[in-house]
Amino acid sequence: MRTALIALALVAACTGLVAAQNATVPPPPPLPAVVVLPWNERPSGYPLMKLNCSDVLRFKWGSNNRHDVIQTIAPGCSTPEVKEFFEGTGGDVPVYFSYPGNYSFKCGVNRHCPVGRQRVVVGQCPQGPDVLAWTFRRDNSTYAPIIVPCGAKITFFWTGRHDVVQVDKPSCDATVIKNLTEIVQGPYNQTIEFTTPGAHHLLCSVPNHCTVGRMVTTVHVVPSEVCGMPPRKATPPVHKPPPRRAPPSRRLPPRKLAQ
Ligand SMILES: *[C@@H]1O[C@H](CO)[C@@H](O)[C@H](O)[C@H]1NC(C)=O
Ligand SMILES: *[C@@H]1O[C@H](CO)[C@@H](O)[C@H](O)[C@H]1NC(C)=O
Ligand SMILES: *[C@@H]1O[C@H](CO)[C@@H](O)[C@H](O)[C@H]1NC(C)=O
Numbered sequence: 001m002r003t004a005l006i007a008l009a010l011v012a013a014c015t016g017l018v019a020a021q022n023a024t025v026p027p028p029p030p031l032p033a034v035v036v037l038p039w040n041e042r043p044s045g046y047p048l049m050k051l052n053c054s055d056v057l058r059f060k061w062g063s064n065n066r067h068d069v070i071q072t073i074a075p076g077c078s079t080p081e082v083k084e085f086f087e088g089t090g091g092d093v094p095v096y097f098s099y100p101g102n103y104s105f106k107c108g109v110n111r112h113c114p115v116g117r118q119r120v121v122v123g124q125c126p127q128g129p130d131v132l133a134w135t136f137r138r139d140n141s142t143y144a145p146i147i148v149p150c151g152a153k154i155t156f157f158w159t160g161r162h163d164v165v166q167v168d169k170p171s172c173d174a175t176v177i178k179n180l181t182e183i184v185q186g187p188y189n190q191t192i193e194f195t196t197p198g199a200h201h202l203l204c205s206v207p208n209h210c211t212v213g214r215m216v217t218t219v220h221v222v223p224s225e226v227c228g229m230p231p232r233k234a235t236p237p238v239h240k241p242p243p244r245r246a247p248p249s250r251r252l253p254p255r256k257l258a259q
């Protein structure tokens, strides 16, 4: 009886598949696409998720499981955390990728990351230029923070009517530190150079654009050879010449990013 039911289900599934294949040619997926990622412990691991520019990834899991979505600065379970999006049961967490690059996520619940291998790298728009698509999110998706080396020049591009202001924390009730642009009707682009390491919180100050349109993000600037590194470490030699006398080890600890 049970096998019969399963067989029936299989037949139904196959018929559904055939019917779908025979249906009229489906329209091309609307761009940007929304990709659903079932988010659970997956001992076989997650492959690199490749998304196109401006795609949205929805982390989804059931109401009988408790997980969270944490972005980390690099792949792995013990790398510094950049942002926690949501923790709880029955998650549906849409994340928006505004800028090319790799984004790393893990679940921080129990041993889900180290044992359950619940971690994923999202490779977004790998061939794109250094353009950040600054848009009002009608889908409630949250901007994933971006991580760039010090000295990076990021071109904010928009088509609506927006601005970019730097604020003191990644929330809509934050205090403005600096107006990086005025409010401008797009299409418009503005290139901003990031010359100090640390977390730069940015939002659009047009009413409702942060609270409803979720236009708030963080640019994590990592020290690089160009700026932000102690001068003595500016150009570490690739091949060290043999030391004339054994130098004491005085490597500076890596700088901690402001969260
Ligand atoms: C579906 O397509 C296949 C081959 O393309 C064809 O043999 C079959 O008859 C079609 N089925 C229906 C129900 O149209
Ligand atoms: C990315 O874009 C290509 C070309 O338009 C399309 O074939 C592919 O399905 C898209 N991938 C995703 C994840 O949206
Ligand atoms: C993203 O990660 C993949 C897989 O590790 C790697 O091949 C690729 O070079 C990375 N891309 C960037 C921009 O770091």
Ligand SMILES: *[C@@H]1O[C@H](CO)[C@@H](O)[C@H](O)[C@H]1NC(C)=O
Pocket (backbone or CB within 6 Å): 138, 139, 140
């Ligand atoms: C976005 O969130 C608002 C408030 O929670 C809700 O009313 C609206 O339906 C959501 N929109 C989408 C596209 O999910």
Ligand SMILES: *[C@@H]1O[C@H](CO)[C@@H](O)[C@H](O)[C@H]1NC(C)=O
Pocket (backbone or CB within 6 Å): 176, 177, 178, 179
């Ligand atoms: C930013 O611009 C707004 C509106 O033009 C102005 O009221 C505010 O004083 C400016 N803030 C800073 C820190 O320059």
Ligand SMILES: *[C@@H]1O[C@H](CO)[C@@H](O)[C@H](O)[C@H]1NC(C)=O
Pocket (backbone or CB within 6 Å): 187, 188, 189
């Ligand atoms: C973006 O900026 C470049 C350089 O100023 C300009 O040539 C281009 O037309 C701009 N694009 C838009 C859509 O404003």
Ligand SMILES: [Cu+2]
Pocket (backbone or CB within 6 Å): 040, 041, 066, 067, 068, 107, 108, 109, 112, 118
């Ligand atoms: Cu989990």
